Amino acid sequence: MLNRLMGARIVMGAMIAITVALAWSSFVFAQNGQQGRQKAKAPAASNQPFDAHDLSGFWDITNIGRQPGALNETSNNRPPMTPWGLEKFHKAKTGYDGKALSNGVFPNEKDWNDPILWCDPTGFPRIMWHPTPPGMRFAQTGEELIQFFENNRVWRDIWTDGRKLPGDDAESRWYGYSVGHWDGDTFVVNSNNFNDATWLDQYGSPHSDEMTVEERYRRVDHDHLEMILNITDPKAYVGTWKGDKKIFQWVEKPARSQYADLREDICAWSEVKSFFDRMEFNGKGGLQIHP
């Protein structure tokens, strides 16, 4: 622990430079009107001590430092799709104008088929950036890092006890199966065994059950956590979908809860169906939404 704290002081020493860099990139970002809940701005410098190997706490994703026009996605640099991926993508219909990643905007809501409209699990990695704001909490134990999400009150077990990823005959899951390890001060997460029922974003980017995901987290100061997420899916994409650096902001008390915790942001079909019925989604005469 002592060594870690000494290391932390060194990291803190670089904090001012990082803050300046973030401030500049945030400025650039702000000039280009990015989608997202939080506008980019320079994070306040944190002088609190921290342990680079402790990711515990509540974290909110931000747009700090993201490229101009960056969408709610691991990055805009989606690799070309395979014929299998393209066929699946062209079936995705939404009302979002995804620009760089869009499959077109479908103005008639009767066409929309985003699975979360009818409360299918958001799945991973989409839950990291949509629906916004994706409140998130890390809790660490001796054998795993647990990642809790406000969205639908779900969690991921990221095992750190040395176990290996399962083989391809294992059960597929909405949130996959994950193991993690420390590479210096970077926490590396590898995941597989996803089912292919979720979208990777609200624009309909597809994936298969062969998808693997790598996440790299690094706590740069007490208040900020960097994350890069790379997606590899040879059945759907030609090459790895490399992610942009995301910055998470440490949150002492989540603003979206009256209890200083992650609130129950649960998609309950009875509530959602009532909403669609009342707003006459698809017009008068009853709900015709999928499935």
Place this chain on the structure above:
Amino acid sequence: MTRKLVVRFFVITLGALTICTPIFAHHGTAGVYDYTHRITTKATVTEYIWANPHVQIYFKLKNDKGEEQTWGVETVSPGNALANGWTKKSFKPGDELLVSFVPAKNDRTFGTCIQFVFVADGKRLGGSGRCGMGAEAVDSNTLPIKPGYTAVEVQMPKDTRVRPESEQEQ
């Protein structure tokens, strides 16, 4: 004269930048709402639903023919509503309001981009009137009234509240 032009330039530029600030809706709504009109009138709350995917308020209002209609509006998710200072008791049936909102297309009695002023105490809730995404982004305060609701238009008190950057309005 020059000074007036400069001031006008900055006002227009600032306004345009503000309008173009992207607002992220929980679900895409392209094509659903008529972002070329607004309804601004008196209303009485009939129902307040605190639930996903969006907090909803239903109210009665009258059109130009004097016919009473029940309209609903979607706002933000309950979590974002909490962050904006709302609670599950912010409205109750019978509350008298001034409302301004963007109606859905066609004859659907549903709306978005809502601004509320409570008649009793002047309290204001809701957004600034800036809404829509992409090509639909608009300042609803500048829109003409939807035909059929022009005679019942009321003037909304000026909204002077400075909103934090994190506030989600739609």
